[in-house]
Amino acid sequence: MDPDALQDEVDAWVRDGIITESQAEAILERYEGADDGGRSRAVVALSLVGSALVFVGVTLFLATNWDDLPTVAQVLVLLAAPGSAYAGGIAAYRRALPRIGLALSLLGSVLVGPSLFLLADLAATDIAETWLLLAWTAIALPTGHALDSRAGVAIGLAVLAGLVADLSGSGDSIPPVAFLGIALFGFADLQSDRIQWAYRSGGAALTLLGGLLLTALDGRYGGFELDPSAVLLVTVVGSLAGAGWLLRRRERHGATWMGASMIAVTVATGCALFGPDPLSETVAFLGIHAAMLVAVAATGHFGYRSDSRRFIDLAALAALAQTLSFVASTVVDALSGSLALVVAGLILLGAGVTLERGRRTLLSRLDGS
Numbered sequence: 001m002d003p004d005a006l007q008d009e010v011d012a013w014v015r016d017g018i019i020t021e022s023q024a025e026a027i028l029e030r031y032e033g034a035d036d037g038g039r040s041r042a043v044v045a046l047s048l049v050g051s052a053l054v055f056v057g058v059t060l061f062l063a064t065n066w067d068d069l070p071t072v073a074q075v076l077v078l079l080a081a082p083g084s085a086y087a088g089g090i091a092a093y094r095r096a097l098p099r100i101g102l103a104l105s106l107l108g109s110v111l112v113g114p115s116l117f118l119l120a121d122l123a124a125t126d127i128a129e130t131w132l133l134l135a136w137t138a139i140a141l142p143t144g145h146a147l148d149s150r151a152g153v154a155i156g157l158a159v160l161a162g163l164v165a166d167l168s169g170s171g172d173s174i175p176p177v178a179f180l181g182i183a184l185f186g187f188a189d190l191q192s193d194r195i196q197w198a199y200r201s202g203g204a205a206l207t208l209l210g211g212l213l214l215t216a217l218d219g220r221y222g223g224f225e226l227d228p229s230a231v232l233l234v235t236v237v238g239s240l241a242g243a244g245w246l247l248r249r250r251e252r253h254g255a256t257w258m259g260a261s262m263i264a265v266t267v268a269t270g271c272a273l274f275g276p277d278p279l280s281e282t283v284a285f286l287g288i289h290a291a292m293l294v295a296v297a298a299t300g301h302f303g304y305r306s307d308s309r310r311f312i313d314l315a316a317l318a319a320l321a322q323t324l325s326f327v328a329s330t331v332v333d334a335l336s337g338s339l340a341l342v343v344a345g346l347i348l349l350g351a352g353v354t355l356e357r358g359r360r361t362l363l364s365r366l367d368g369s
Contacts, residue, residue, distance in 0.1 A: 011193035050103070071122060078119050082111040106152050109140040113159065133163040145195065153191075153198040157184065161206055167231045172224055178210025178265045179235035182258055186242015189249065201310055204299055207261050208318040211292040214268045215322060218285060218329040224272040253305040260298035267291040285329065292322050 010024045019027070066074065085108030092101030113136040120127045137159045144152025164180050165173035185203030188196045217224060226232070239262055246255040268291040275284030296318045303311030 014193075054107075074122060075119065078115040078122075082108045082115050085111055102147060102149055102152075105143060105147055106149065106155065109143045109152060109155055112136055112139050130163065130166050133159060133166055137163050144198070148192060148194050150195055150198040153195045154202055157198065157202045157206075164231060164235065167229075169229055169231075172226055174210050174213050175226060175265060175269045176229075176232045176235045178207050179232070179239045179262075181206025181208075181210065182261050182265070183235060183238030183242045185254070185261075186239065186245055186258055189245070189251070197310075201314065204257075204261075204302075204311065204314060207265065208295060208299065208314070211264060211268055211288075211295050212318065212321050212325060214265075214272055214288050215292055215325045215329075217272050217288070224275075226269065226273060253302050257298045257302040261295050264291040264295040264298070267294075289322065289326055296322065 010019075010027055013019045014024050069077070085104050089101045089103075089105030089108060092098070092104060113132075116132045116135055117129075120132060137156060140159050141153065141156025144150075144154070144156045161177050161180060164176050168176050181203040183203070184199050184206070188199035188203065191199050239258065243255050243258040243262070246258060268288045271284040271287035271291070275281045296315050299311055299318065300315035303309070303313075303315060
């Protein structure tokens with residue numbers, strides 16, 4: 001069976017309540033090794049590897065000979081790189097080669113950003129990076145939507161996160177990006193079935209990444225600056241609106257995740273802002289990690305209640321990363337030399353075993369439900 005057709009059918013079954021998301025993932029995994037699916041994935045893999053090799057080869061060539069090229073040739077190359085990738089993608093789609101077309105189109109959306117920045121550098125203009133990131137977002141994100149591609153939308157959302165971080169100005173960009181993630185999670189239901197995953201998973205990943213970065217502020221408490229800018233206000237309002245949207249749709253599990261995550265990011269940010277002396281730095285350190293644990297637990301709970309293996313895996317990965325951050329800020333700093341490495345390694349091994357057991361327990365419950 002065509003994997004794209006199967007994906008569409010499975011998405012429709014989930015939307016209509018016929019099967020759960022966990023059952024949908026099991027169905028897709030069952031047919032992953034089928035002949036058509038295998039050939040499809042082989043085509044996708046070869047297309048992506050081929051695109052990557054072309055990208056690396058062109059990059060190496062230009063890096064070696066860039067200064068020898070006249071300015072006109074440099075401009076033509078920068079315009080032709082993303083343009084030819086998009087043109088090749090369109091031609092592949094017209095020749096009924098959708099997977100090759102997708103790979104080339106995604107390559108084009110990735111090449112747009114470097115081309116814009118290098119063109120601005122060649123023009124020696126004072127165009128702010130914000131405008132270049134905005135232009136890149138305006139191309140990459142619609143490309144993902146037009147292709148109805150999860151990977152394409154994920155690329156666009158990553159550039160959007162970079163834009164929000166840049167717009168944060170003099171203030172710290174971590175809270176606005178984390179709140180952006182919460183907002184993306186909330187409004188995922190407004191997207192098509194195929195790319196809801198990109199918004200929901202991408203939003204959760206940005207939120208957890210923001211929390212992890214806050215835990216890594218050890219030694220910088222009190223120097224943490226938060227500019228009460230319009231960007232922060234917009235992202236906070238967006239996250240609140242997303243939570244309200246989910247509550248209106250009676251999606252309790254999603255709203256619970258958003259509420260817990262908003263509280264966690266807010267508390268962690270407050271702890272980072274008010275930790276200037278040694279005592280409050282310790283309180284801030286513990287408070288940030290406690291808040292992060294709330295976000296991780298909420299992610300695992302959402303995965304369990306919504307029958308989503310991806311969110312359970314995401315929660316386990318975030319918990320392991322937080323453990324690494326905690327160990328690096330405590331054991332490694334308190335001890336020295338080989339002893340610190342041994343103790344830290346033992347702690348991480350124990351945490352990894354515990355997390356994997358917990359993950360398998362949740363997944364087995366999903367399979368048995």
